[in-house]
Amino acid sequence: MSKCEQCIVREFSSLKALTKEELLRLSDCKTSHIIKKGEVIFEEGENVNGIYCIKDGICKLTKLSANGKDHIVKLVTKGELLGQRSMISDEPVNLSAVALEDMHVCFIPKADVMGYFDQNNQFSMNVMKTICGDLKEADDHMVNLAQKTVKERLAETLLYLHDTFGKNEDESLKVQLSRDELASIIGTATESCIRLLSDFKKSGLIELTGKKIVFKDINALKKLAD
């Protein structure tokens, strides 16, 4: 069993507040899992009873809407935690988590996390701040969905993907989403998303090669996104 002390998750998440002694205990109670691209980590409505640490990979958090389509609420990546809200609320998860690429995650049972929560004030404060950050993000996102056009939302989402997840050596965006997934982030029909991407390409804003997206005129994109 690998040590939690050197784990990347410890470095970037709320877990950075844990002491050496607590990290040692953590190494014992965690379980390690490999999740293949497309596999489900947990599903909306499920009782997760713990949190997941993302050691490697990216996943999408989705919610089924009334019309039967999935909406992507958030992308979560290496170094972050999953399932905190559900653990604190003591409720089933309200979102599904699906791997966008092969992932390596560790599961920590609720009882153990809650132990640190009670003992280590800084840790609980960190978790709280993370959730507060999520809430603020959600508010922003909400306003964008309500007030911006699909074109603006697409431009904004592309920039977000760029700024948050970076790009490969060939300059293409690191997160590779299907047109369908991209559409379900911005809240539009797949065809509309495809059409707008083609428009962006024709206008020289981006270059498209399969799922690869390369920025050609980032300033024009920024102007479009408002």
Added chain:
Amino acid sequence: MSKCEQCIVREFSSLKALTKEELLRLSDCKTSHIIKKGEVIFEEGENVNGIYCIKDGICKLTKLSANGKDHIVKLVTKGELLGQRSMISDEPVNLSAVALEDMHVCFIPKADVMGYFDQNNQFSMNVMKTICGDLKEADDHMVNLAQKTVKERLAETLLYLHDTFGKNEDESLKVQLSRDELASIIGTATESCIRLLSDFKKSGLIELTGKKIVFKDINALKKLAD
């Protein structure tokens, strides 16, 4: 200075976890304020440095969008707290709070709240659960904005106002919003909102008298909202 012990806010909010002794201290550090309809409690970007307890009245939490229009993110009413996220994140508030009717609020300085926060585990847990609840609500709201039509969102919002804030003796919805405000909850143009309300009226779903809205066929509304 009135006692916090019998206050309605204590009954419904995170504050219910405070001990008698803590409540007595609270009575001393709080300041009481009357806010007139239309007045601003705090504005996006401001440093609030404490939380507000709503003793009476309702307010809207709004966020300015890139196109200059305000979007109503949430309505908050009697018994609830304001400004918790900002306090925990130690950041300026990300939303403005504006009174929809005359309000009575109490302000508790951050230092005092944080004191209870450190001492009283149940209190901090309650605050956290509230914020987690807000986050879940925000997720739901986001998906609705992204996936539902304006008509569905209007029907849903009317039902929400009904279920959350109730109705007056004359059966009309208790919260009275302008068409403009209603539009900025559902994320549409004021004219579209007015038109759809007229449609609902013509279809016998609701009755309109000035700002008053009376439900005539709640089941049909529910069907519309999905």
Added chain:
DNA sequence: ATTAAAACATGACATTTATCATATTAAAGA
């Protein structure tokens, strides 16, 4: 390598929603 399925792409068209113009009504101030 071949085939089946999924993803991508685009046209044609319908529908939804926004915008602009202009009344009408209600509310607020002088």
Added chain:
DNA sequence: TCTTTAATATGATAAATGTCATGTTTTAAT
């Protein structure tokens, strides 16, 4: 009370977006 302003209402039209059909390309499975 009068008068001015803001809110509500509705028509006409434009623009944005969704839906359906259909073809092409890519991917995955046999």
